[in-house]
Amino acid sequence: MAKSKRKGKTVPLNTLKPQRTVTTPPPANMQGGVVWFNFCNPNWLSSIRIKGFTNFLKDSSEFSENHFYIFRIVVPKVMIEWQEITRGGYQYAHCHRLTENGKEMAQNVYREIFKREIGDDVDLWQFGFGGSVRLVCIRDDINNSLIPIFIDHHHLIHASIKHNQNDYDRYSYCAVCMEAK
Numbered sequence: 001m002a003k004s005k006r007k008g009k010t011v012p013l014n015t016l017k018p019q020r021t022v023t024t025p026p027p028a029n030m031q032g033g034v035v036w037f038n039f040c041n042p043n044w045l046s047s048i049r050i051k052g053f054t055n056f057l058k059d060s061s062e063f064s065e066n067h068f069y070i071f072r073i074v075v076p077k078v079m080i081e082w083q084e085i086t087r088g089g090y091q092y093a094h095c096h097r098l099t100e101n102g103k104e105m106a107q108n109v110y111r112e113i114f115k116r117e118i119g120d121d122v123d124l125w126q127f128g129f130g131g132s133v134r135l136v137c138i139r140d141d142i143n144n145s146l147i148p149i150f151i152d153h154h155h156l157i158h159a160s161i162k163h164n165q166n167d168y169d170r171y172s173y174c175a176v177c178m179e180a181k
Contacts, residue, residue, distance in 0.1 A: 033083035036145045037075055037137075041114075044148040047174035048112045053105060055153045056171040063175050066133050066153055074135050078127050078146065085127075094128035098136070102126070102157045106136055109157075110149050124149075126157060134158075 047056040057063050078085060078095065085095045098106050103124050110118045118124075123139035125146065132155035137146040154168040 034079055034144075035082040036079065036143075038140065038143065038145040038147045040147065042176070043113055044150055046113050046150070046176045048109060048150075050108055050112050053109055053152075053156045054168060054171065055109075055151055055156075056168075057153055057173040058171050059173050060175070062153075063173060066151065069131070069133055070135055070151065073129055074127050074133075077129060078135075094126070094130070094134065096126065097139075098124040098126055098157065105157050106149070109136075113150055118149075126152065128155075 048054070049056060057066070081092075085092045088096070103120075106124050106126075107118050107120075118138075123141070124136065125139050126134045126136050128134040132153070134152040134155060134157060135148055136150050136152055136157065137148050140147055156168075
């Protein structure tokens with residue numbers, strides 16, 4: 001092995017050439033039917049209040065709890081079980097395309113957050129596995145990805161007495177709003 005001297009010390013020379021791109025193949029159990037999440041726009045974490053919908057939270061503790069659930073449970077489960085989710089089934093009852101009133105509400109929320117329209121041809125989905133928190137995404141078939149557009153913290157896109165909380169209208173916590181101050 002070649003060595004060079006620096007200030008009286010012998011240091012091995014680096015004979016490796018750096019690669020231009022580093023790629024990590026997906027784990028063997030995720031090849032094939034996996035879908036990827038594209039978190040390219042940070043606005044999906046924003047909170048808004050419009051007629052019939054809010055995703056403001058009570059406090060930073062609820063924010064942390066809900067986001068931990070999204071990143072620890074929802075995102076990995078959707079990625080790994082995508083093919084099963086698209087086939088439906090009782091265990092995926094809260095993972096589905098948004099249609100009619102749900103899609104219209106999601107389009108209104110999108111318009112408020114992103115300050116632009118979203119077409120009727122856009123494939124909108126919601127994902128959740130119990131509880132009231134739902135992740136709402138655009139399905140991008142070309143890139144086999146899901147683009148989160150907002151979190152429905154209070155299950156208001158498809159309102160349900162079973163999942164809705166009574167006092168969410170009083171909530172005012174938004175981590176993105178706090179960051180902007």
